[in-house]
Amino acid sequence: MxxxxxxxxxxxxxxxxxxxxxxxxxxxxxxxxxxxxxxxxxxxxxxxxxxxxxxxxxxxxxxxxxxxxxxxxxxxxxxxxxxxxxxxxxxxxxxxxxxxxxxxxxxxxxxxxxxxxxxxxxxxxxxxxxxxxxxxxxxxxxxxxxxxxxxxxxxxxxxxxxxxxxxxxxxxxxxxxxxxxxxxxxxxxxSSGISIMHLAAAVGLVACLYIANRLWVRNILVYIVLGIGIWLAVMGSGMxxxxxxxxxxxxxxxxxRYDTDMFTEDAKKMLHRFECAETDCKESMMLDQEHLEAVLDIEMACRKVxxxxxxxxxxxxxxxxxxxxxxxxxxxxxxxxxxxxxxxxxxxxxxxxxxxxxxxxxxxxxxxxxxxxxxxxxxxxxxxxxxxxxxxxxxxxxxxxxxxxxxxxxxxxxxxxxxxxxxxxxxxxxxxxxxxxxxxxxxxxxxxxxxxx
Structure with a gap:
Protein backbone atom coordinates (compact mmCIF):
# COMPACT_ATOMS: atom_id res chain seq x y z
CA MET A 1 0.00 0.00 0.00
CA SER A 191 1.35 -23.07 -5.84
CA SER A 192 3.81 -25.56 -7.31
CA GLY A 193 7.04 -25.77 -9.34
CA ILE A 194 8.24 -22.21 -8.71
CA SER A 195 10.23 -20.72 -11.62
CA ILE A 196 12.84 -18.29 -10.27
CA MET A 197 13.15 -16.49 -13.62
CA HIS A 198 9.42 -15.74 -13.88
CA LEU A 199 9.21 -14.89 -10.19
CA ALA A 200 12.09 -12.40 -10.59
CA ALA A 201 10.26 -10.82 -13.53
CA ALA A 202 7.12 -10.50 -11.40
CA VAL A 203 9.10 -8.88 -8.57
CA GLY A 204 10.67 -6.44 -11.05
CA LEU A 205 7.27 -5.42 -12.39
CA VAL A 206 5.92 -5.01 -8.85
CA ALA A 207 8.89 -2.70 -8.18
CA CYS A 208 7.80 -0.68 -11.23
CA LEU A 209 4.31 -0.42 -9.71
CA TYR A 210 5.80 0.87 -6.47
CA ILE A 211 7.92 3.44 -8.33
CA ALA A 212 4.89 4.60 -10.34
CA ASN A 213 2.95 5.07 -7.09
CA ARG A 214 5.85 7.01 -5.52
CA LEU A 215 6.21 9.25 -8.59
CA TRP A 216 2.50 10.18 -8.40
CA VAL A 217 1.64 8.50 -11.68
CA ARG A 218 -2.16 8.64 -11.82
CA ASN A 219 -2.71 7.30 -15.34
CA ILE A 220 -4.74 4.10 -14.89
CA LEU A 221 -3.38 2.66 -18.15
CA VAL A 222 0.10 2.39 -16.57
CA TYR A 223 -1.25 0.17 -13.79
CA ILE A 224 -3.31 -1.93 -16.24
CA VAL A 225 -0.27 -2.64 -18.44
CA LEU A 226 1.98 -3.45 -15.47
CA GLY A 227 -0.80 -5.59 -13.95
CA ILE A 228 -1.10 -7.67 -17.15
CA GLY A 229 2.69 -8.12 -17.14
CA ILE A 230 2.61 -9.27 -13.51
CA TRP A 231 -0.24 -11.68 -14.33
CA LEU A 232 1.78 -13.28 -17.13
CA ALA A 233 4.92 -13.49 -14.97
CA VAL A 234 3.08 -14.95 -11.97
CA MET A 235 1.32 -17.48 -14.20
CA GLY A 236 4.70 -18.63 -15.51
CA SER A 237 6.25 -18.68 -12.03
CA GLY A 238 4.14 -21.56 -10.72
CA MET A 239 2.10 -19.40 -8.33
CA ARG A 257 -4.01 14.66 -8.19
CA TYR A 258 -5.96 17.25 -6.20
CA ASP A 259 -6.29 17.38 -2.45
CA THR A 260 -9.77 18.09 -1.09
CA ASP A 261 -9.08 21.70 -0.10
CA MET A 262 -7.78 22.60 -3.58
CA PHE A 263 -10.77 20.91 -5.21
CA THR A 264 -13.25 22.74 -2.96
CA GLU A 265 -11.63 26.10 -3.71
CA ASP A 266 -11.56 25.53 -7.47
CA ALA A 267 -15.11 24.12 -7.53
CA LYS A 268 -16.44 27.26 -5.81
CA LYS A 269 -14.79 29.44 -8.46
CA MET A 270 -16.25 27.33 -11.25
CA LEU A 271 -19.74 27.33 -9.77
CA HIS A 272 -19.50 31.13 -9.43
CA ARG A 273 -19.26 31.28 -13.23
CA PHE A 274 -22.86 30.00 -13.41
CA GLU A 275 -24.26 33.09 -11.73
CA CYS A 276 -26.24 35.20 -14.15
CA ALA A 277 -29.10 37.64 -14.23
CA GLU A 278 -32.55 36.06 -14.49
CA THR A 279 -32.92 37.05 -18.15
CA ASP A 280 -29.33 36.18 -19.12
CA CYS A 281 -29.36 32.42 -18.41
CA LYS A 282 -30.01 30.41 -21.54
CA GLU A 283 -32.46 27.49 -21.68
CA SER A 284 -29.74 25.19 -23.00
CA MET A 285 -26.18 25.09 -21.72
CA MET A 286 -25.03 24.67 -25.33
CA LEU A 287 -26.09 28.28 -25.94
CA ASP A 288 -23.78 29.65 -23.26
CA GLN A 289 -20.09 29.06 -23.94
CA GLU A 290 -19.08 30.24 -20.46
CA HIS A 291 -21.36 27.71 -18.75
CA LEU A 292 -20.27 24.93 -21.10
CA GLU A 293 -16.60 25.57 -20.32
CA ALA A 294 -17.35 25.73 -16.57
CA VAL A 295 -19.04 22.30 -16.68
CA LEU A 296 -16.06 20.80 -18.51
CA ASP A 297 -13.68 22.35 -15.97
CA ILE A 298 -15.73 20.92 -13.08
CA GLU A 299 -15.67 17.50 -14.75
CA MET A 300 -11.87 17.68 -15.09
CA ALA A 301 -11.54 18.77 -11.44
CA CYS A 302 -13.68 15.81 -10.34
CA ARG A 303 -11.42 13.46 -12.29
CA LYS A 304 -8.37 14.94 -10.62
CA VAL A 305 -9.72 14.71 -7.06
Whole structure:
Protein backbone atom coordinates (compact mmCIF):
# COMPACT_ATOMS: atom_id res chain seq x y z
CA MET A 1 0.00 0.00 0.00
CA UNK A 2 3.14 2.14 0.15
CA UNK A 3 2.85 5.90 0.50
CA UNK A 4 -0.96 5.84 0.51
CA UNK A 5 -1.01 4.12 3.92
CA UNK A 6 1.51 6.56 5.39
CA UNK A 7 -0.54 9.48 4.14
CA UNK A 8 -3.70 8.09 5.74
CA UNK A 9 -1.95 7.67 9.09
CA UNK A 10 -0.53 11.20 9.02
CA UNK A 11 -3.80 12.92 8.20
CA UNK A 12 -6.35 10.79 10.09
CA UNK A 13 -5.94 9.74 13.68
CA UNK A 14 -9.11 7.74 13.25
CA UNK A 15 -10.48 7.67 9.69
CA UNK A 16 -14.02 8.94 9.37
CA UNK A 17 -16.35 6.07 8.51
CA UNK A 18 -18.72 7.08 5.72
CA UNK A 19 -21.97 5.20 6.34
CA UNK A 20 -23.50 6.22 3.00
CA UNK A 21 -20.52 4.83 1.07
CA UNK A 22 -20.66 1.63 3.13
CA UNK A 23 -24.38 1.21 2.45
CA UNK A 24 -23.74 1.53 -1.31
CA UNK A 25 -21.04 -1.15 -0.96
CA UNK A 26 -23.46 -3.43 0.91
CA UNK A 27 -26.17 -2.92 -1.72
CA UNK A 28 -23.77 -3.76 -4.58
CA UNK A 29 -22.39 -6.83 -2.81
CA UNK A 30 -25.84 -8.15 -1.89
CA UNK A 31 -27.38 -7.45 -5.33
CA UNK A 32 -24.55 -9.44 -6.93
CA UNK A 33 -25.74 -12.59 -5.17
CA UNK A 34 -28.78 -13.07 -7.44
CA UNK A 35 -26.91 -13.47 -10.76
CA UNK A 36 -24.37 -15.66 -8.95
CA UNK A 37 -27.12 -17.91 -7.56
CA UNK A 38 -28.91 -18.00 -10.91
CA UNK A 39 -25.72 -19.02 -12.71
CA UNK A 40 -25.06 -21.79 -10.17
CA UNK A 41 -28.57 -23.20 -10.68
CA UNK A 42 -28.22 -23.01 -14.46
CA UNK A 43 -24.87 -24.81 -14.24
CA UNK A 44 -26.44 -27.73 -12.38
CA UNK A 45 -29.35 -27.88 -14.87
CA UNK A 46 -27.02 -27.72 -17.89
CA UNK A 47 -24.66 -30.36 -16.45
CA UNK A 48 -27.54 -32.76 -15.88
CA UNK A 49 -29.41 -32.14 -19.13
CA UNK A 50 -26.27 -32.60 -21.23
CA UNK A 51 -23.20 -33.66 -19.21
CA UNK A 52 -21.12 -34.28 -22.34
CA UNK A 53 -21.69 -30.83 -23.87
CA UNK A 54 -21.21 -29.12 -20.52
CA UNK A 55 -17.74 -30.66 -20.11
CA UNK A 56 -16.81 -30.26 -23.78
CA UNK A 57 -17.80 -26.60 -23.83
CA UNK A 58 -15.65 -25.62 -20.84
CA UNK A 59 -12.76 -27.84 -22.00
CA UNK A 60 -12.62 -26.19 -25.43
CA UNK A 61 -9.04 -25.01 -26.04
CA UNK A 62 -8.65 -21.28 -26.68
CA UNK A 63 -5.50 -19.62 -28.01
CA UNK A 64 -4.13 -16.15 -27.43
CA UNK A 65 -0.91 -15.11 -29.10
CA UNK A 66 1.15 -12.34 -30.66
CA UNK A 67 3.65 -13.33 -33.35
CA UNK A 68 5.41 -16.51 -32.30
CA UNK A 69 4.34 -16.18 -28.67
CA UNK A 70 1.03 -17.71 -27.59
CA UNK A 71 -0.87 -19.12 -24.63
CA UNK A 72 -3.21 -22.10 -24.90
CA UNK A 73 -5.75 -22.81 -22.17
CA UNK A 74 -9.18 -24.36 -21.95
CA UNK A 75 -12.16 -22.05 -21.56
CA UNK A 76 -12.40 -23.19 -17.92
CA UNK A 77 -8.76 -22.31 -17.27
CA UNK A 78 -9.10 -18.89 -18.91
CA UNK A 79 -12.00 -18.19 -16.56
CA UNK A 80 -10.27 -19.47 -13.42
CA UNK A 81 -6.87 -17.94 -14.22
CA UNK A 82 -7.89 -14.84 -16.16
CA UNK A 83 -11.39 -13.71 -15.21
CA UNK A 84 -10.81 -14.54 -11.58
CA UNK A 85 -7.64 -12.42 -11.58
CA UNK A 86 -9.97 -9.45 -12.05
CA UNK A 87 -12.09 -10.70 -9.15
CA UNK A 88 -8.99 -10.89 -6.96
CA UNK A 89 -8.03 -7.41 -8.19
CA UNK A 90 -11.31 -5.98 -6.89
CA UNK A 91 -10.90 -7.97 -3.66
CA UNK A 92 -7.42 -6.47 -3.29
CA UNK A 93 -8.78 -2.95 -3.77
CA UNK A 94 -11.52 -3.59 -1.19
CA UNK A 95 -8.89 -4.85 1.26
CA UNK A 96 -6.70 -1.79 0.66
CA UNK A 97 -9.65 0.58 1.09
CA UNK A 98 -10.63 -1.09 4.34
CA UNK A 99 -7.08 -0.79 5.68
CA UNK A 100 -6.88 2.90 4.70
CA UNK A 101 -10.28 4.34 5.60
CA UNK A 102 -12.58 1.47 6.59
CA UNK A 103 -13.15 -0.90 9.47
CA UNK A 104 -9.56 -2.19 9.32
CA UNK A 105 -7.93 1.27 9.32
CA UNK A 106 -6.64 1.14 12.89
CA UNK A 107 -5.66 -1.59 15.31
CA UNK A 108 -8.64 -0.87 17.55
CA UNK A 109 -11.08 -1.00 14.63
CA UNK A 110 -9.54 -4.04 12.99
CA UNK A 111 -8.92 -6.24 16.01
CA UNK A 112 -12.40 -7.76 16.39
CA UNK A 113 -13.14 -8.65 12.72
CA UNK A 114 -9.55 -9.78 12.06
CA UNK A 115 -9.52 -11.96 15.17
CA UNK A 116 -12.93 -13.38 14.24
CA UNK A 117 -11.73 -14.08 10.69
CA UNK A 118 -8.67 -15.85 12.06
CA UNK A 119 -10.87 -18.13 14.16
CA UNK A 120 -13.16 -18.65 11.19
CA UNK A 121 -10.20 -19.93 9.18
CA UNK A 122 -8.34 -22.00 11.77
CA UNK A 123 -11.21 -24.03 13.25
CA UNK A 124 -12.68 -25.19 9.88
CA UNK A 125 -9.17 -26.07 8.72
CA UNK A 126 -8.62 -28.20 11.83
CA UNK A 127 -11.98 -29.96 11.47
CA UNK A 128 -11.34 -30.76 7.81
CA UNK A 129 -7.79 -31.92 8.56
CA UNK A 130 -9.06 -34.17 11.35
CA UNK A 131 -11.34 -36.06 8.94
CA UNK A 132 -8.88 -36.10 6.02
CA UNK A 133 -5.56 -36.72 7.76
CA UNK A 134 -3.60 -39.30 5.81
CA UNK A 135 -6.17 -39.24 2.96
CA UNK A 136 -5.45 -38.17 -0.64
CA UNK A 137 -8.01 -35.38 -0.08
CA UNK A 138 -5.99 -33.72 2.68
CA UNK A 139 -4.90 -30.93 0.31
CA UNK A 140 -8.44 -29.55 0.40
CA UNK A 141 -8.00 -28.15 3.93
CA UNK A 142 -8.36 -24.60 2.61
CA UNK A 143 -11.83 -25.16 1.13
CA UNK A 144 -13.99 -24.49 4.24
CA UNK A 145 -11.94 -21.46 5.33
CA UNK A 146 -13.59 -18.81 3.13
CA UNK A 147 -16.74 -16.66 3.49
CA UNK A 148 -18.74 -15.56 0.44
CA UNK A 149 -19.37 -11.85 1.02
CA UNK A 150 -22.14 -11.56 -1.63
CA UNK A 151 -24.35 -14.36 -0.31
CA UNK A 152 -23.76 -13.61 3.38
CA UNK A 153 -24.62 -9.91 2.98
CA UNK A 154 -27.62 -10.85 0.84
CA UNK A 155 -29.05 -12.87 3.73
CA UNK A 156 -28.51 -9.93 6.11
CA UNK A 157 -30.18 -7.53 3.66
CA UNK A 158 -33.45 -9.49 4.01
CA UNK A 159 -33.88 -8.11 7.53
CA UNK A 160 -33.70 -4.44 6.51
CA UNK A 161 -33.57 -2.17 9.58
CA UNK A 162 -34.31 -5.08 11.90
CA UNK A 163 -30.55 -5.78 12.10
CA UNK A 164 -28.08 -3.22 13.54
CA UNK A 165 -25.91 -1.47 10.97
CA UNK A 166 -22.91 -2.43 13.09
CA UNK A 167 -23.57 -6.11 12.37
CA UNK A 168 -23.39 -5.50 8.62
CA UNK A 169 -20.18 -3.53 9.07
CA UNK A 170 -18.70 -6.36 11.15
CA UNK A 171 -19.65 -9.02 8.60
CA UNK A 172 -18.23 -7.06 5.66
CA UNK A 173 -14.95 -6.40 7.53
CA UNK A 174 -14.83 -10.07 8.59
CA UNK A 175 -15.36 -11.26 5.00
CA UNK A 176 -12.70 -8.89 3.64
CA UNK A 177 -10.18 -10.01 6.29
CA UNK A 178 -11.20 -13.58 5.40
CA UNK A 179 -10.51 -12.85 1.71
CA UNK A 180 -7.05 -11.58 2.63
CA UNK A 181 -6.40 -14.85 4.45
CA UNK A 182 -7.64 -16.83 1.42
CA UNK A 183 -5.32 -14.89 -0.91
CA UNK A 184 -2.34 -15.68 1.34
CA UNK A 185 -3.32 -19.36 1.61
CA UNK A 186 -3.57 -19.67 -2.19
CA UNK A 187 -0.24 -17.92 -2.70
CA UNK A 188 1.63 -19.96 -0.09
CA UNK A 189 0.05 -23.41 -0.25
CA UNK A 190 -1.63 -23.84 -3.64
CA SER A 191 1.35 -23.07 -5.84
CA SER A 192 3.81 -25.56 -7.31
CA GLY A 193 7.04 -25.77 -9.34
CA ILE A 194 8.24 -22.21 -8.71
CA SER A 195 10.23 -20.72 -11.62
CA ILE A 196 12.84 -18.29 -10.27
CA MET A 197 13.15 -16.49 -13.62
CA HIS A 198 9.42 -15.74 -13.88
CA LEU A 199 9.21 -14.89 -10.19
CA ALA A 200 12.09 -12.40 -10.59
CA ALA A 201 10.26 -10.82 -13.53
CA ALA A 202 7.12 -10.50 -11.40
CA VAL A 203 9.10 -8.88 -8.57
CA GLY A 204 10.67 -6.44 -11.05
CA LEU A 205 7.27 -5.42 -12.39
CA VAL A 206 5.92 -5.01 -8.85
CA ALA A 207 8.89 -2.70 -8.18
CA CYS A 208 7.80 -0.68 -11.23
CA LEU A 209 4.31 -0.42 -9.71
CA TYR A 210 5.80 0.87 -6.47
CA ILE A 211 7.92 3.44 -8.33
CA ALA A 212 4.89 4.60 -10.34
CA ASN A 213 2.95 5.07 -7.09
CA ARG A 214 5.85 7.01 -5.52
CA LEU A 215 6.21 9.25 -8.59
CA TRP A 216 2.50 10.18 -8.40
CA VAL A 217 1.64 8.50 -11.68
CA ARG A 218 -2.16 8.64 -11.82
CA ASN A 219 -2.71 7.30 -15.34
CA ILE A 220 -4.74 4.10 -14.89
CA LEU A 221 -3.38 2.66 -18.15
CA VAL A 222 0.10 2.39 -16.57
CA TYR A 223 -1.25 0.17 -13.79
CA ILE A 224 -3.31 -1.93 -16.24
CA VAL A 225 -0.27 -2.64 -18.44
CA LEU A 226 1.98 -3.45 -15.47
CA GLY A 227 -0.80 -5.59 -13.95
CA ILE A 228 -1.10 -7.67 -17.15
CA GLY A 229 2.69 -8.12 -17.14
CA ILE A 230 2.61 -9.27 -13.51
CA TRP A 231 -0.24 -11.68 -14.33
CA LEU A 232 1.78 -13.28 -17.13
CA ALA A 233 4.92 -13.49 -14.97
CA VAL A 234 3.08 -14.95 -11.97
CA MET A 235 1.32 -17.48 -14.20
CA GLY A 236 4.70 -18.63 -15.51
CA SER A 237 6.25 -18.68 -12.03
CA GLY A 238 4.14 -21.56 -10.72
CA MET A 239 2.10 -19.40 -8.33
CA UNK A 240 -1.57 -19.13 -9.17
CA UNK A 241 -2.13 -16.36 -11.69
CA UNK A 242 -5.01 -14.76 -9.76
CA UNK A 243 -2.57 -13.63 -7.05
CA UNK A 244 -1.33 -11.05 -9.56
CA UNK A 245 -4.68 -9.28 -9.27
CA UNK A 246 -4.42 -8.88 -5.50
CA UNK A 247 -0.76 -7.77 -5.71
CA UNK A 248 -1.48 -5.15 -8.38
CA UNK A 249 -4.39 -3.74 -6.35
CA UNK A 250 -2.10 -2.99 -3.41
CA UNK A 251 -0.19 -0.43 -5.53
CA UNK A 252 -3.07 1.35 -7.25
CA UNK A 253 -2.94 4.93 -5.87
CA UNK A 254 -5.46 5.88 -3.21
CA UNK A 255 -4.79 9.62 -3.61
CA UNK A 256 -5.91 11.87 -6.45
CA ARG A 257 -4.01 14.66 -8.19
CA TYR A 258 -5.96 17.25 -6.20
CA ASP A 259 -6.29 17.38 -2.45
CA THR A 260 -9.77 18.09 -1.09
CA ASP A 261 -9.08 21.70 -0.10
CA MET A 262 -7.78 22.60 -3.58
CA PHE A 263 -10.77 20.91 -5.21
CA THR A 264 -13.25 22.74 -2.96
CA GLU A 265 -11.63 26.10 -3.71
CA ASP A 266 -11.56 25.53 -7.47
CA ALA A 267 -15.11 24.12 -7.53
CA LYS A 268 -16.44 27.26 -5.81
CA LYS A 269 -14.79 29.44 -8.46
CA MET A 270 -16.25 27.33 -11.25
CA LEU A 271 -19.74 27.33 -9.77
CA HIS A 272 -19.50 31.13 -9.43
CA ARG A 273 -19.26 31.28 -13.23
CA PHE A 274 -22.86 30.00 -13.41
CA GLU A 275 -24.26 33.09 -11.73
CA CYS A 276 -26.24 35.20 -14.15
CA ALA A 277 -29.10 37.64 -14.23
CA GLU A 278 -32.55 36.06 -14.49
CA THR A 279 -32.92 37.05 -18.15
CA ASP A 280 -29.33 36.18 -19.12
CA CYS A 281 -29.36 32.42 -18.41
CA LYS A 282 -30.01 30.41 -21.54
CA GLU A 283 -32.46 27.49 -21.68
CA SER A 284 -29.74 25.19 -23.00
CA MET A 285 -26.18 25.09 -21.72
CA MET A 286 -25.03 24.67 -25.33
CA LEU A 287 -26.09 28.28 -25.94
CA ASP A 288 -23.78 29.65 -23.26
CA GLN A 289 -20.09 29.06 -23.94
CA GLU A 290 -19.08 30.24 -20.46
CA HIS A 291 -21.36 27.71 -18.75
CA LEU A 292 -20.27 24.93 -21.10
CA GLU A 293 -16.60 25.57 -20.32
CA ALA A 294 -17.35 25.73 -16.57
CA VAL A 295 -19.04 22.30 -16.68
CA LEU A 296 -16.06 20.80 -18.51
CA ASP A 297 -13.68 22.35 -15.97
CA ILE A 298 -15.73 20.92 -13.08
CA GLU A 299 -15.67 17.50 -14.75
CA MET A 300 -11.87 17.68 -15.09
CA ALA A 301 -11.54 18.77 -11.44
CA CYS A 302 -13.68 15.81 -10.34
CA ARG A 303 -11.42 13.46 -12.29
CA LYS A 304 -8.37 14.94 -10.62
CA VAL A 305 -9.72 14.71 -7.06
CA UNK A 306 -11.09 11.20 -7.61
CA UNK A 307 -8.55 8.53 -6.66
CA UNK A 308 -7.51 5.86 -9.21
CA UNK A 309 -8.47 3.06 -6.79
CA UNK A 310 -11.90 4.62 -6.28
CA UNK A 311 -12.46 4.95 -10.04
CA UNK A 312 -11.25 1.44 -10.87
CA UNK A 313 -13.18 -0.25 -8.06
CA UNK A 314 -16.37 1.55 -9.08
CA UNK A 315 -15.97 0.69 -12.76
CA UNK A 316 -15.05 -2.97 -12.17
CA UNK A 317 -17.53 -3.84 -9.44
CA UNK A 318 -20.52 -4.30 -11.76
CA UNK A 319 -18.47 -6.35 -14.24
CA UNK A 320 -17.33 -8.64 -11.43
CA UNK A 321 -20.77 -8.98 -9.83
CA UNK A 322 -22.82 -9.41 -13.02
CA UNK A 323 -20.39 -11.13 -15.40
CA UNK A 324 -17.18 -12.55 -13.94
CA UNK A 325 -18.59 -14.32 -10.86
CA UNK A 326 -21.71 -15.66 -12.64
CA UNK A 327 -19.54 -17.04 -15.48
CA UNK A 328 -17.21 -18.59 -12.87
CA UNK A 329 -20.21 -20.21 -11.15
CA UNK A 330 -21.60 -21.41 -14.50
CA UNK A 331 -18.27 -23.05 -15.37
CA UNK A 332 -17.48 -24.54 -11.96
CA UNK A 333 -20.76 -25.48 -10.25
CA UNK A 334 -21.97 -28.07 -12.74
CA UNK A 335 -22.68 -31.19 -10.70
CA UNK A 336 -23.92 -34.27 -12.59
CA UNK A 337 -26.34 -35.68 -10.03
CA UNK A 338 -26.83 -38.98 -11.85
CA UNK A 339 -23.11 -39.75 -11.62
CA UNK A 340 -22.92 -39.32 -7.85
CA UNK A 341 -23.78 -41.91 -5.27
CA UNK A 342 -24.98 -39.54 -2.57
CA UNK A 343 -25.01 -42.27 0.06
CA UNK A 344 -21.31 -42.75 -0.61
CA UNK A 345 -20.69 -39.02 -1.01
CA UNK A 346 -21.92 -38.19 2.49
CA UNK A 347 -19.61 -40.81 3.97
CA UNK A 348 -16.52 -39.45 2.19
CA UNK A 349 -13.98 -37.62 4.39
CA UNK A 350 -13.80 -34.71 1.95
CA UNK A 351 -17.58 -34.13 2.00
CA UNK A 352 -17.87 -34.55 5.77
CA UNK A 353 -14.87 -32.30 6.37
CA UNK A 354 -16.22 -29.51 4.22
CA UNK A 355 -19.78 -29.64 5.57
CA UNK A 356 -18.69 -29.76 9.21
CA UNK A 357 -16.00 -27.16 8.53
CA UNK A 358 -18.56 -24.71 7.11
CA UNK A 359 -21.57 -25.52 9.31
CA UNK A 360 -19.82 -26.09 12.65
CA UNK A 361 -16.21 -24.90 12.28
CA UNK A 362 -16.92 -21.49 10.83
CA UNK A 363 -19.49 -20.32 13.40
CA UNK A 364 -17.54 -21.89 16.29
CA UNK A 365 -14.30 -20.23 15.21
CA UNK A 366 -15.82 -16.80 14.53
CA UNK A 367 -17.90 -16.75 17.72
CA UNK A 368 -15.20 -18.18 20.00
CA UNK A 369 -12.44 -15.87 18.78
CA UNK A 370 -14.81 -12.87 18.94
CA UNK A 371 -15.69 -13.77 22.53
CA UNK A 372 -12.02 -14.16 23.49
CA UNK A 373 -11.19 -10.87 21.77
CA UNK A 374 -13.91 -9.06 23.72
CA UNK A 375 -12.98 -10.62 27.07
CA UNK A 376 -9.18 -10.67 26.82
CA UNK A 377 -8.32 -7.87 24.38
CA UNK A 378 -11.26 -5.69 25.48
CA UNK A 379 -12.47 -5.07 21.93
CA UNK A 380 -16.08 -3.84 22.10
CA UNK A 381 -18.85 -5.34 20.02
CA UNK A 382 -20.37 -3.08 17.34
CA UNK A 383 -23.06 -0.64 18.48
CA UNK A 384 -26.43 -2.28 19.33
CA UNK A 385 -24.99 -5.75 18.60
CA UNK A 386 -25.35 -8.52 21.19
CA UNK A 387 -23.99 -12.04 21.40
CA UNK A 388 -27.17 -13.48 19.89
CA UNK A 389 -26.55 -11.33 16.82
CA UNK A 390 -22.95 -12.54 16.77
CA UNK A 391 -24.12 -16.17 16.87
CA UNK A 392 -26.34 -15.62 13.83
CA UNK A 393 -23.73 -13.74 11.81
CA UNK A 394 -21.12 -16.38 12.71
CA UNK A 395 -23.35 -18.97 11.06
CA UNK A 396 -23.57 -16.83 7.92
CA UNK A 397 -19.78 -16.98 7.85
CA UNK A 398 -20.20 -20.61 6.81
CA UNK A 399 -21.50 -19.55 3.39
CA UNK A 400 -18.28 -20.24 1.51
CA UNK A 401 -19.52 -20.67 -2.03
CA UNK A 402 -17.30 -18.69 -4.46
CA UNK A 403 -13.88 -18.89 -2.80
CA UNK A 404 -14.49 -22.45 -1.61
CA UNK A 405 -15.24 -23.59 -5.18
CA UNK A 406 -12.16 -21.77 -6.38
CA UNK A 407 -9.86 -23.43 -3.83
CA UNK A 408 -11.40 -26.85 -4.49
CA UNK A 409 -10.48 -26.43 -8.15
CA UNK A 410 -6.86 -25.82 -7.10
CA UNK A 411 -6.81 -28.69 -4.59
CA UNK A 412 -8.32 -31.53 -6.63
CA UNK A 413 -7.67 -32.84 -10.12
CA UNK A 414 -9.50 -36.15 -9.68
CA UNK A 415 -13.13 -35.72 -10.84
CA UNK A 416 -14.64 -37.75 -8.00
CA UNK A 417 -12.94 -35.61 -5.34
CA UNK A 418 -14.01 -32.43 -7.14
CA UNK A 419 -17.62 -33.68 -7.21
CA UNK A 420 -17.60 -34.64 -3.54
CA UNK A 421 -16.17 -31.20 -2.73
CA UNK A 422 -18.98 -29.48 -4.67
CA UNK A 423 -21.58 -31.52 -2.76
CA UNK A 424 -19.98 -30.46 0.52
CA UNK A 425 -19.70 -26.78 -0.47
CA UNK A 426 -23.28 -26.50 -1.73
CA UNK A 427 -24.79 -28.39 1.24
CA UNK A 428 -22.62 -26.65 3.83
CA UNK A 429 -23.32 -23.19 2.41
CA UNK A 430 -27.09 -23.81 2.23
CA UNK A 431 -27.26 -25.14 5.79
CA UNK A 432 -25.20 -22.19 7.05
CA UNK A 433 -27.44 -19.69 5.25
CA UNK A 434 -30.64 -21.26 6.63
CA UNK A 435 -29.27 -21.60 10.18
CA UNK A 436 -27.97 -18.02 10.20
CA UNK A 437 -31.27 -16.72 8.85
CA UNK A 438 -33.31 -18.55 11.51
CA UNK A 439 -31.14 -17.31 14.40
CA UNK A 440 -31.13 -13.71 13.16
CA UNK A 441 -34.88 -13.88 12.50
CA UNK A 442 -35.41 -14.79 16.16
CA UNK A 443 -33.30 -11.88 17.45
CA UNK A 444 -34.13 -9.23 14.82
CA UNK A 445 -36.40 -6.32 15.57
CA UNK A 446 -39.30 -5.53 13.29
CA UNK A 447 -39.03 -1.93 12.04
CA UNK A 448 -41.90 0.26 13.25
CA UNK A 449 -44.58 1.04 10.73
CA UNK A 450 -45.09 4.70 9.77
CA UNK A 451 -47.11 6.44 12.41
CA UNK A 452 -46.38 3.93 15.19
CA UNK A 453 -45.67 5.43 18.60
Missing amino acids: GTDNNHARRNHQRPHFNLEVFQRFIHKAASGSMPLFTAAVLAVIWANVSPYWYREFWNTPLYFGIGGWNIEKTALNWINDGFMALFFFTVGMEIKREFLVGELASLKMALLPVTAALGGMLVPMLIYSLFNHGEPTFKGWGIPMATDIAFSLAVLSVFGKGIPVGLRIFLSALAIADDLGAVLVIALFY HATIAGAITAMFVPARG ETPIQRMEYNLHSWVAYLILPVFALANTGLVIGEIDFTAAFTQPVTIGIILGLVAGKPAGIFLFSFLSEKILKTPLPKDVGWKHMAGVSMLGGIGFTMSLFISGLAFTRPEFASYAKVGIICGSLISAIAGFIVLKLVSKKPKAHGDG
